[in-house]
Amino acid sequence: MTNPARREGEGAVLYIRDLRTYFHLPQRGRLLRAVDGVRLAVKPGETLVVVGESGSGKSVAMLSVMGLVTARPGVVSGRIWYRPSGPEPVNLLEGLERFTRFDPGPPLVIEKDERRWLRWHEAGMRERRGRDFAMIFQNPRNALHPYFTVGQQLVETIRRRSPALRRKDALAEAQDWLARVHLDAPARRLSDYPHNLSGGMCQRVMIALALAARPVVLIADEPTTGLDATIQSRVLDLMEEMKGALQTTTIVITHDMGVARRLADRVAVMYAGRVVEEGPAADVLKGSFPLKHPYTRGLLYAIPSAGDIRERRRLTVIEGDVPDLSRLPAGCQFAERCAMKPEGREAECTGREPELARAAPGHRIRCWGQQPAPPEAP
Amino acid sequence: MSASGVAPTPAAPLLEVSELRTHFQRRGPFGIVRASDYVAAVDGVSFSLEEGRTLGVVGESGCGKTTLGRTILRLVDATSGSVRYRGQDLLALRGSALREKRRELQMIFQDLDAALDPKMRVGELLKEALLVHARLTGPEVRRRSVELLELVKLKAAKLTAFPPELSGGEKRRVSIARVLAVEPRLIVADEPLSALDVSIAAQVANLMRDLQERLRLSYLFISHDLRMVELIADRVMVMYLGQVVEVAPASVLARSAAHPYSRLLWCAVDPYTGRRLETGGATRWELSEGERPRSGCRFRDRCPVYHAKGAPAECRDQGSEPRLRELSAGRLVACHHPLECAD
Numbered sequence: 062m063t064n065p066a067r068r069e070g071e072g073a074v075l076y077i078r079d080l081r082t083y084f085h086l087p088q089r090g091r092l093l094r095a096v097d098g099v100r101l102a103v104k105p106g107e108t109l110v111v112v113g114e115s116g117s118g119k120s121v122a123m124l125s126v127m128g129l130v131t132a133r134p135g136v137v138s139g140r141i142w143y144r145p146s147g148p149e150p151v152n153l154l155e156g157l158e159r160f161t162r163f164d165p166g167p168p169l170v171i172e173k174d175e176r177r178w179l180r181w182h183e184a185g186m187r188e189r190r191g192r193d194f195a196m197i198f199q200n201p202r203n204a205l206h207p208y209f210t211v212g213q214q215l216v217e218t219i220r221r222r223s224p225a226l227r228r229k230d231a232l233a234e235a236q237d238w239l240a241r242v243h244l245d246a247p248a249r250r251l252s253d254y255p256h257n258l259s260g261g262m263c264q265r266v267m268i269a270l271a272l273a274a275r276p277v278v279l280i281a282d283e284p285t286t287g288l289d290a291t292i293q294s295r296v297l298d299l300m301e302e303m304k305g306a307l308q309t310t311t312i313v314i315t316h317d318m319g320v321a322r323r324l325a326d327r328v329a330v331m332y333a334g335r336v337v338e339e340g341p342a343a344d345v346l347k348g349s350f351p352l353k354h355p356y357t358r359g360l361l362y363a364i365p366s367a368g369d370i371r372e373r374r375r376l377t378v379i380e381g382d383v384p385d386l387s388r389l390p391a392g393c394q395f396a397e398r399c400a401m402k403p404e405g406r407e408a409e410c411t412g413r414e415p416e417l418a419r420a421a422p423g424h425r426i427r428c429w430g431q432q433p434a435p436p437e438a439p
Numbered sequence: 440m441s442a443s444g445v446a447p448t449p450a451a452p453l454l455e456v457s458e459l460r461t462h463f464q465r466r467g468p469f470g471i472v473r474a475s476d477y478v479a480a481v482d483g484v485s486f487s488l489e490e491g492r493t494l495g496v497v498g499e500s501g502c503g504k505t506t507l508g509r510t511i512l513r514l515v516d517a518t519s520g521s522v523r524y525r526g527q528d529l530l531a532l533r534g535s536a537l538r539e540k541r542r543e544l545q546m547i548f549q550d551l552d553a554a555l556d557p558k559m560r561v562g563e564l565l566k567e568a569l570l571v572h573a574r575l576t577g578p579e580v581r582r583r584s585v586e587l588l589e590l591v592k593l594k595a596a597k598l599t600a601f602p603p604e605l606s607g608g609e610k611r612r613v614s615i616a617r618v619l620a621v622e623p624r625l626i627v628a629d630e631p632l633s634a635l636d637v638s639i640a641a642q643v644a645n646l647m648r649d650l651q652e653r654l655r656l657s658y659l660f661i662s663h664d665l666r667m668v669e670l671i672a673d674r675v676m677v678m679y680l681g682q683v684v685e686v687a688p689a690s691v692l693a694r695s696a697a698h699p700y701s702r703l704l705w706c707a708v709d710p711y712t713g714r715r716l717e718t719g720g721a722t723r724w725e726l727s728e729g730e731r732p733r734s735g736c737r738f739r740d741r742c743p744v745y746h747a748k749g750a751p752a753e754c755r756d757q758g759s760e761p762r763l764r765e766l767s768a769g770r771l772v773a774c775h776h777p778l779e780c781a782d
Contacts, residue, residue: 370689382606382608383638
């Protein structure tokens with residue numbers, strides 16, 4: 062096969078291409094473009110951190126990968142190439158075109174046979190979920206089943222992964238996992254229900270559950286949000302430790318630059334349903350690095366630095382608010398809030414949307430200011 | 440606003456809290472209440488706050504920081520202790536005297552959706568707050584509402600919006616405007632920046648500092664975001680299980696905290712500063728409900744120093760609870776074995 066798309070995603074376990082996930086807003090008769098043409102790639106053993114504010118589409122993008130989007134019309138276009146091992150990748154959205162007619166327009170065309178698509182897609186995803194892909198959810202207390210003990214839930218996961226394993230051995234392994242996530246008295250915890258545990262403990266059980274499945278790709282959605290700072294830090298320690306020990310390919314979704322700093326090999330910054338910057342963690346997260354999307358820079362400066370605190374400076378902020386995803390402007394989505402529009406070329410920013418273009422090897426930025434002036438339109 | 444032009448007087452503190460306790464009685468089976476079965480949410484807290492200053496209160500969830508704020512504003516009843524505002528005991532006030540004082544002491548609540556009635560327009564919300572303490576005519580209300588929105592940098596067009604139509608940052612601004620409507624002197628801000636996006640939190644932090652400067656407000660700034668606390672607060676008070684374990688200027692705490700718990704908190708935010716506290720295997724991540732020690736140092740189960748020193752008796756015994764004492768100028772610590780600090 063000489064499909065250029067496949068060659069482009071070479072070496073990636075997961076290669077998401079042109080993913081679009083939309084939702085109807087019936088009350089307002091509009092369409093919410095939650096994810097609008099996202100491209101992301103993760104290499105084996107790598108940790109990709111997707112950062113963005115609320116409404117940037119980071120969670121919806123990952124739910125689309127997991128096949129957990131049920132709102133309509135949901136995923137309307139894109140390919141998700143999954144290559145666990147061996148040369149031939151599988152497209153997780155295989156068959157989407159058969160049930161969907163999509164044209165970004167204008168005029169915009171979306172026709173989707175929702176029921177048949179969901180049935181078809183679910184059949185393909187059910188066996189992968191929890192085995193190829195595991196997910197750590199944002200609210201661990203809600204994600205754990207309240208009627209089953211921690212032990213029962215772990216044993217179920219373990220035996221799904223290795224059906225030949227005897228119950229006794231699975232239970233021993235479950236206890237081992239609880240010890241690995243530093244729960245004290247793991248033997249006793251096996252018979253605890255989620256409501257017996259504190260938030261931090263639930264989060265660790267959740268991590269144990271996800272890891273016990275030995276997934277190829279682990280997706281963690283805001284793994285530390287809502288936990289106390291000291292617990293957050295130890296959960297991050299734990300994730301770092303597990304990353305070192307298990308070499309699991311991981312995608313972390315977060316709004317916290319601190320989390321990104323701790324865990325990321327690569328960082329993708331999302332804004333208004335798009336990836337606006339993607340590159341090596343060290344370059345993307347360094348405020349003074351010359352190649353940078355203005356939004357990324359704004360996010361980095363919004364966190365008080367040691368210097369800000371010492372001199373009690375005002376924070377440099379991104380003015381304005383997160384855009385309404387059902388009413389996006391024509392040009393660059395960030396243009397309205399951007400304080401760094403290239404001089405003399407502001408019209409480009411509001412006129413046409415920039416591509417996610419290569420700024421350096423392995424580093425892409427969606428910004429006219431980081432790109433040479435485009436050729437005149439004919 | 441009317442409150443400008445006050446000459447800076449560093450005299451008596453605006454707010455003086457001493458030995459404040461708020462205990463919540465627990466109900467056992469069949470609703471039986473036993474005197475010994477209570478949760479000490481706030482357990483002997485003392486501090487003072489000067490006018491125009493900000494005291495940051497930090498600590499994990501359940502440390503009593505929100506209850507402390509609510510107790511000071513008389514939203515929950517104190518068990519014992521005193522709260523003096525400009526020399527007057529707030530806990531002794533009743534009826535209209537309390538109502539009058541409340542005008543000067545206001546709270547910014549954490550939960551925005553609970554704080555703003557979704558069925559009232561922004562204009563109505565502000566009007567309600569404006570009319571609590573003053574008799575204003577329609578045009579006056581409108582003029583003041585627009586002024587208030589300007590103060591929090593919102594457009595007058597938002598007066599007709601309902602809260603669910605606003606973004607998180609806008610809701611936060613409206614809640615601040617509503618508080619400012621009664622022209623308070625002291626604001627207890629309970630996690631005003633949590634639940635906001637990074638870029639919006641920074642905007643609100645700047646706004647709160649501008650307002651403080653312009654209106655000479657005093658803040659009791661409750662937060663778990665240590666970076667923001669450092670930026671906004673002059674002094675920071677660290678609480679653990681209802682007690683104050685350390686008070687120091689914000690910059691001092693950030694550089695080097697003396698109490699092992701404060702050190703643990705700050706290491707958690709910034710793990711790469713090289714001040715990392717070695718947490719041995721024996722220390723606990725967290726305590727579950729019902730494991731709170733009632734005597735001795737309350738932090739000992741999670742304290743690396745306690746474990747490293749082989750569980751010394753003074754940390755364990757009843758009657759030898761560590762008291763808050765001055766370790767160096769401006770730094771108070773409640774610990775028998777404070778960590779070395781480069782002061």
